[in-house]
Structures are given as C-alpha cells and as structure tokens.
Amino acid sequence: MDNFTFFNPTQVEFGKGKEQFIGQHLAEHGIKKVLLCYGSDRIKRDGLFAVVSKSLSERGIQFVECGGIVSNPVLSKVREAIGLARSQQVEAILSVGGGSVLDSSKAIAAGVRYDGDVWDLFIGKASIEGAMPIFDILTLAATGSEMNNGAVVTNEATQEKFAIGSVHTYPKVSIVNPALMKTVSRDYLVYSAADIIAHSIEGYFTAKEQPQLHSRLVEAIINTVIETTETLLADPENYNARAEFAWAATQALNGLIYAGTAGFSYPNHMIEHSLSALFNVPHGAGLSVVMPAWMKWYHSRNPAQFQRFAQYVFGVDTAEQGIAALEKWFDKIGTPTRLSQLGITEADLPRTIENVLGNAKWFGVAEIYTRDVVTTILKSAL
Structure with a gap:
C-alpha cells in the first residue's frame, strides 16, 4: 500500500x-x-x-x-x-x-x-x-x-x-x-450503472500499487451495482435497492477506493470525454461502449487483476470471459456497447482520434495512448 x-x-x-x-x-x-x-x-x-x-x-x-x-x-x-x-x-x-x-x-x-x-x-x-x-x-x-x-x-x-x-x-x-431518484428513466439508470463501474475499475486495473482491500471494495461496489440495477429494472419503486445503488455510486468516487493506490490513470474517461464533447452522447452510455473495447486491448498488461475481476464479479475463469461477461451484461440491461449504437461511424473516427490524443496529453498518458493504440481501441468498438 x-x-x-x-x-x-x-x-x-x-x-x-x-x-x-x-x-x-x-x-x-x-x-x-x-x-x-x-x-x-x-x-x-x-x-x-x-x-x-x-x-x-x-x-x-x-x-x-x-x-x-x-x-x-x-x-x-x-x-x-x-x-x-x-x-x-x-x-x-x-x-x-x-x-x-x-x-x-x-x-x-x-x-x-x-x-x-x-x-x-x-x-x-x-x-x-x-x-x-x-x-x-x-x-x-x-x-x-x-x-x-x-x-x-x-x-x-x-x-x-x-x-x-x-x-x-x-x-x-x-x-x-x-x-x-425513483423517477430516473430506465436509460439513465443503466447509463448510471456503467458510470459507477467505470469509476471503480480505472484504478483497479491500471494501478501499479493496488491494495487487496481496495480490490475487494471495488468488487463489492460493482457486484452491488449489478444486483441493484437488475432489481430496479424489475421494480423501480424498490427503495432499498435504490439506496444501495446510490451509496455505491458515492463510494466509487469519494476517494476511499483510491487511498493507498498509486500509479493509476483514467483511460476510459479520457476516451469517453471525446465522445461526449464531439457527439453529446450521455456519459455513461459512452463509457459502456469504451470499457469493453479498452479492456480487450489492455488486459494483457495486468492479467492477474483481470482474471480476479472475472472470478469475483462474474464467476468465470479467464480475463477474456470476464470482459465478455461485462459486455453481455451491458447488452442485457440495454446500455450501448458499440459506437454505432451512439450514431458514431467509421467516418467519424479521424476527428475522434484527434480529440482523444488531445485528452491523452491533458491526462498525462500520451506516451501510452498513441495514435495507433487509440485507433485500435476505437475500431474495436465500432
């Protein structure tokens, strides 16, 4: 730590x-x-x-x-x-x-x-x-x-x-x-779920120093979000589920799960900010598209943590299975997983890539997220 x-x-x-x-x-x-x-x-x-x-x-x-x-x-x-x-x-x-x-x-x-x-x-x-x-x-x-x-x-x-x-x-x-929050639309409920998960996984996957305690906290937050989202989709009036969902959202980005974590970055937010800035897509919807695409590119850099995610969140064995399970869950609840669902086509990629490269400089990760890398991630999300 x-x-x-x-x-x-x-x-x-x-x-x-x-x-x-x-x-x-x-x-x-x-x-x-x-x-x-x-x-x-x-x-x-x-x-x-x-x-x-x-x-x-x-x-x-x-x-x-x-x-x-x-x-x-x-x-x-x-x-x-x-x-x-x-x-x-x-x-x-x-x-x-x-x-x-x-x-x-x-x-x-x-x-x-x-x-x-x-x-x-x-x-x-x-x-x-x-x-x-x-x-x-x-x-x-x-x-x-x-x-x-x-x-x-x-x-x-x-x-x-x-x-x-x-x-x-x-x-x-x-x-x-x-x-x-009971009047929140179905769309914004599922977009919110994706947003909370994105806040949770940035450090979890990218940190050079990641305490076991915080990995467990992240997994608890994500599992809570998955369970309560499904409950609320079936029963929007369920106060207890909405309360746990709301507190999980707060815990995901109040600093607690990043205390003692070091050497992390926010690549999913870095990429998604370009989608919102250029195309005004809902932030959570953009994140549910970016996350699986980014994970498919990044998981070999931290295989043990991705395998842990697969096991403790989705009960499967391999990193690839865990990523597929997350993408499948996003599809199940109805939040987008492809750029095409956001109305973004291959013709839009050049200006999107340029915008992401600018964000990479602002986020301080330009050496990792080069033009080739950003292109690879975005193309896999089409």
Whole structure:
C-alpha cells in the first residue's frame, strides 16, 4: 500500500425526507442568499422545488434561480451563471439535480472567486485559490460528485471536455435521498450503472500499487451495482435497492477506493470525454461502449487483476470471459456497447482520434495512448 493522505470534508445527509432540512444546513453555515442551480423544470413539476423553496424561506434565505443546466454541462452556461452569481451577490451555490448540475455548480463556485475566465482553471492556466460554499440535493446517483471535489465541463467552442478539482470544491453538505431518484428513466439508470463501474475499475486495473482491500471494495461496489440495477429494472419503486445503488455510486468516487493506490490513470474517461464533447452522447452510455473495447486491448498488461475481476464479479475463469461477461451484461440491461449504437461511424473516427490524443496529453498518458493504440481501441468498438 502506498503512502496517502485521505481528506474528505463533505457532510452527507442520506435518507428519506432529508431535503426538507436544506435551509437549516445553509443557515448553520451563515448563508443568507444562494444561487439555486438545476436542470429541467421537472423539479418544479414533481414538487421538489416547492420543498426546497419552503425550507429556504423558513430560514430567511433568499435564492436566485439558475435553471437549464444540461447533461454534459457546458462552459457557456457556467460563464452565464458566474455573471448571475456576481450580479446578485449570492453567498453560496445550491445544486438541485444530478452530477451535471453539481459539476456546473462547482465550476461556478470556483469561477466566481477567480478574476479571469473560468476555463483557465480547466486548462491549467490558473489554479483554484478559493470557491464559494457548495451545497447539493442529489436527484440522480452516478457521478459521485456529491462527495468529491471534481467537476467536468465541455467547452463547446473547442470541443474539449476537461475537469477541475481542488480542496475548495468539495460540497459542504450533500443531501442524498434515494426516494428522489425513483423517477430516473430506465436509460439513465443503466447509463448510471456503467458510470459507477467505470469509476471503480480505472484504478483497479491500471494501478501499479493496488491494495487487496481496495480490490475487494471495488468488487463489492460493482457486484452491488449489478444486483441493484437488475432489481430496479424489475421494480423501480424498490427503495432499498435504490439506496444501495446510490451509496455505491458515492463510494466509487469519494476517494476511499483510491487511498493507498498509486500509479493509476483514467483511460476510459479520457476516451469517453471525446465522445461526449464531439457527439453529446450521455456519459455513461459512452463509457459502456469504451470499457469493453479498452479492456480487450489492455488486459494483457495486468492479467492477474483481470482474471480476479472475472472470478469475483462474474464467476468465470479467464480475463477474456470476464470482459465478455461485462459486455453481455451491458447488452442485457440495454446500455450501448458499440459506437454505432451512439450514431458514431467509421467516418467519424479521424476527428475522434484527434480529440482523444488531445485528452491523452491533458491526462498525462500520451506516451501510452498513441495514435495507433487509440485507433485500435476505437475500431474495436465500432
């Protein structure tokens, strides 16, 4: 096990009805005015907006609305929201929605405290020296953003999907009520399952130093996701399954399974970010296409771990059988496994490859993911 520092200051409030207390949490942090960020008007139709606004008003907290944040959040909206936050002199950001809203909120929170353009923080031109306090009510379990400091945003002009992260961008309080997630569509449930699995396997397969404990934790997370996804597809009202699914999503990317792990990278996310940036595909759907293709290319570099994955996750013997079992499971639940299912053809490969090569430099793995390697992986996913 490698040396590590584990730091996670986020307070998670998990369970039914917890959203009713958002006003109390904000008041405890001395907040009087917030920018309330959300996606569609669904939160108004399903009553969540009314619950939140009531909780805020009872504590004398004003809010300014910032709706319309889209899946695969975009830089233009972040810039717009930064201007709104400044002009309205809000004191904190409140995210009500899924990972896209929360990622945007983190970028907004950091951007308000930076004098230049917020994209500078994504491209390494400047570092995050501070951020507004961030609070959230989660309505979709997938990204783990509720308990980490990361945020991913797409620059529409450059077609680059990059990330930021800082000690300043952890949420102060995250409210996770699985009951709020029961209206998530079938498609986004299975895309979320793929996203959680991708978060879990990046270090598991690529790390040079991987503690046994963390391998077991990863396997437990993935097995939980597989079991609960199948339960929820059959019974969307099953609260306990949704709760375990949601907590597995949080555990997959709150830093725990990477503490003591060293020498790892995020190749599946690196490749998928290009698919989202260029073709606006749902992140989880892109990952379910990339993962089997990448695994087929990579498994010979870490055969023992891939065999372990095959055995402890799918109960089969070889690496190849384990990869085939994962791909078969993705097919079973209905998340894509081929680029063609995303509307991406062989004619799209040249610009996709160029975009991935740019990401490889940003991720610091350009020496491994050369043009030939990226071409091989993407062609196998057609």
